[in-house]
Amino acid sequence: MALVSYDDAEAAAFAAARELPPASLDRWRHAVQQHLRPRATTSLLDLGCGTGAWARAFTGWFGIQVVGVEPASAMRAYAEHRPLLAGDAGALPLRDSSVDAAWLSTMLHHVPDLDAAAHELRRVLRPGAPVLIRSPFPGRHQRIGLFHWFPEAIRVLETYPDLARVRAAFAAAGFPVSSVEAVAQTTAASLADFAQRLDRRAHTPLRLISDDAYEAGMARLRAAAPHTPGPVVDHLDLLVLR
Ligand SMILES: C[S@@+](CC[C@H](N)C(=O)[O-])C[C@H]1O[C@@H](n2cnc3c(N)ncnc32)[C@H](O)[C@@H]1O
Numbered sequence: 667m668a669l670v671s672y673d674d675a676e677a678a679a680f681a682a683a684r685e686l687p688p689a690s691l692d693r694w695r696h697a698v699q700q701h702l703r704p705r706a707t708t709s710l711l712d713l714g715c716g717t718g719a720w721a722r723a724f725t726g727w728f729g730i731q732v733v734g735v736e737p738a739s740a741m742r743a744y745a746e747h748r749p750l751l752a753g754d755a756g757a758l759p760l761r762d763s764s765v766d767a768a769w770l771s772t773m774l775h776h777v778p779d780l781d782a783a784a785h786e787l788r789r790v791l792r793p794g795a796p797v798l799i800r801s802p803f804p805g806r807h808q809r810i811g812l813f814h815w816f817p818e819a820i821r822v823l824e825t826y827p828d829l830a831r832v833r834a835a836f837a838a839a840g841f842p843v844s845s846v847e848a849v850a851q852t853t854a855a856s857l858a859d860f861a862q863r864l865d866r867r868a869h870t871p872l873r874l875i876s877d878d879a880y881e882a883g884m885a886r887l888r889a890a891a892p893h894t895p896g897p898v899v900d901h902l903d904l905l906v907l908r
Contacts, residue, residue, distance in 0.1 A: 668776035670870050672738035677717065679867035681744045685719040688726060690852035694800070694904075695727050697849045701796050701906050702767055704728035711735060711765045711790065713755055714773030718745030724769070735759065755783035760790040767791070771800040772902075775826040775870065784839035797841060799905040800849075804828040809848065809901035811860065812869060816883035819871035832905065841907040848901040858891040860898045 670676070688695070702708065708730040712721045715734035724732050725747070736742050737754040753759040755777045768787050777783045787797055804824045807813040813820050827835075833844050854860035864887070866872040866880055875883075 668737075670776075670873050672716075672741050674740045674743075676867045677738065677740035677744050679865040680741070681717045683863050683865035683868040685717060686851065686853065688723045691723060693850045695723070697847065697904050698724075698769075698798060699728070701798060701904075702728070702730075704730045706730070708767065709733065709765045711758070711760065711768040712747075713758070713768055713770050713787075714776065715745065715747070715750070716741045716771075716773075718747035718750065720769060720771050721745070721747040721750075733760070733765070755786060758786045758790050762789055763792045765790055765792065766795050768795070768797045769800070770797065772802070774799060774801055774832065780827055780832065780835045781838065784835045784841065787836075788840045794908060797836065797907040799832070799907070800902055801905065802826070803832075803903055803905075806848070806903060811853065811898050811900055812871065815887045816872060816875060816879065818875040818879040818883075819869075822871040822874045829903075829905065833907070836907040843908045844905060846903055846905045849904045850899050850901050852897050853900045854898040856891070856896070857887070857894040857898055861887045861891050 706729055710724060710730055710732050712732055712734045715721050715736045718734055721732040721734045724730060732747065734745060734747050734750040735753045735758060736750065737752065742750055742752065751759045756779055768791060802810055802823055804826055805828065807820055807823055829846060854863060872880060
């Protein structure tokens with residue numbers, strides 16, 4: 667059971683509010699490329715691929731073969747990427763040693779059994795293949811705008827598995843080496859654009875704060891937007907495990 671549900675309304679909100687144009691993800695392209703070393707024959711599992719935005723970006727950037735796996739039928743309905751399989755982290759619908767890398771973007775906090783997921787990833791990945799995790803981690807929210815405008819959401823983030831927990835689970839499953847770096851993305855062209863596009867249903871930390879806390883954050887955001895120039899740039903972590 668995910669931390670929150672992904673039904674039709676949430677899937678529609680996610681597709682509208684969270685998908686970023688590939689041009690705003692240039693730093694991610696570069697960071698992933700360093701670890702993936704993609705070739706035409708490289709196969710990558712996009713686990714919890716949601717509406718398929720990253721699968722589409724990786725296919726376009728690197729020309730690799732991406733297989734999406736996603737448990738929520740409503741999210742799959744918005745994904746045009748193929749192949750796209752129903753399945754979840756606890757029981758991957760893939761053969762042993764069949765993929766060259768795995769990509770897990772903002773999904774790890776939904777996985778109920780992290781240790782089982784790490785073992786499943788060990789099973790399907792070839793020896794030496796990396797697991798690339800894009801996520802906010804507890805204690806590392808300072809350069810993510812959402813947590814500035816909605817500080818109550820930090821308490822939600824603190825319930826996510828932290829870096830030490832994730833590293834320990836993956837080390838025990840056979841991924842002993844890890845590195846972490848913060849990677850920038852342009853989340854919105856301006857704070858006004860950010861405020862206008864923001865949809866609570868598309869962000870787990872906002873779904874799990876009170877209505878009052880959410881309204882107060884939106885009021886702060888709307889008041890600041892006209893006086894805050896420049897794009898909204900967020901830094902999420904890229905954790906790489908081998
Ligand atoms: C915040 S969305 C991220 C979607 C996509 N990875 C992205 O970054 O655009 C989280 C996704 O994780 C999926 N998910 C939840 N529990 C999962 C599990 N146990 N195994 C795999 N995916 C899961 C959800 O259905 C949802 O599509």
